[in-house]
Amino acid sequence: MIELYTWGTPNGRKASIMLEEVGLPYEVRPINIGKGEQFAADYVKINPNSKIPTIVDGDGPGGRAISVFESGAILIYLAEKTGKLLPTEPRARIQALEWLMFQMGGVGPMFGQAHHFLRQAPEQIPYAMERYTKEVRRLYGVMDKRLGAAAYLAGDYSIADVATYPWVSRYEWHRVALAEFPNVERWFKAIAARPAVERGMRVPAA
Numbered sequence: 668m669i670e671l672y673t674w675g676t677p678n679g680r681k682a683s684i685m686l687e688e689v690g691l692p693y694e695v696r697p698i699n700i701g702k703g704e705q706f707a708a709d710y711v712k713i714n715p716n717s718k719i720p721t722i723v724d725g726d727g728p729g730g731r732a733i734s735v736f737e738s739g740a741i742l743i744y745l746a747e748k749t750g751k752l753l754p755t756e757p758r759a760r761i762q763a764l765e766w767l768m769f770q771m772g773g774v775g776p777m778f779g780q781a782h783h784f785l786r787q788a789p790e791q792i793p794y795a796m797e798r799y800t801k802e803v804r805r806l807y808g809v810m811d812k813r814l815g816a817a818a819y820l821a822g823d824y825s826i827a828d829v830a831t832y833p834w835v836s837r838y839e840w841h842r843v844a845l846a847e848f849p850n851v852e853r854w855f856k857a858i859a860a861r862p863a864v865e866r867g868m869r870v871p872a873a
């Protein structure tokens with residue numbers, strides 16, 4: 668059984684969507700990041716960065732338990748464990764990893780900053796709001812171009828899409844109208860219709 672330490676955020680939902688997609692049984696262990704549970708000593712032992720998500724797989728390599736932190740590493744771990752959503756053919760594999768890293772290094776951090784300055788900052792800072800809104804739109808442009816040439820970010824549906832979808836699902840938070848990016852909108856609707864994605868997006872249960 669896999670334990671998933673998570674909360675209702677885009678990074679957490681990458682892991683729950685993936686677990687639903689690959690069909691591995693898992694138990695949810697909510698970590699309320701609003702209450703600071705990510706800083707508890709026991710949790711920091713499995714996530715030295717004090718963030719969600721983390722998984723603990725009792726049946727890790729060699730049959731021994733393993734913990735995995737960082738959502739991108741969790742997606743790769745689960746893909747390799749199950750042989751799903753990460754191609755083994757070298758060219759297709761590196762393409763999936765390219766778009767996964769594009770999410771990890773671009774979409775996640777930049778959308779996160781946009782959400783912070785647009786919604787949470789105690790004061791309105793026009794420079795920061797504009798900087799991250801502009802970067803979000805630039806990233807949508809990159810995705811829209813790619814998705815005009817391919818059905819999914821890496822060609823076939825992969826961990827790159829699993830990583831990116833929950834962030835795009837917050838399009839209202841970063842003030843983007845999906846209709847402005849029609850290829851992203853088409854991709855978004857196709858992924859939203861996947862039953863595993865619907866289930867993963869409801870984790871943890873309210």
Ligand SMILES: N[C@@H](CCC(=O)N[C@@H](CS)C(=O)NCC(=O)O)C(=O)O
Nearest residue numbers: 676677678700718719720737738739
């Ligand atoms: N690079 C990390 C980022 C994880 C992350 O930022 N998680 C947020 C929720 S989406 C969190 O735990 N925030 C709590 C905090 O910053 O104290 C990953 O992809 O796993």
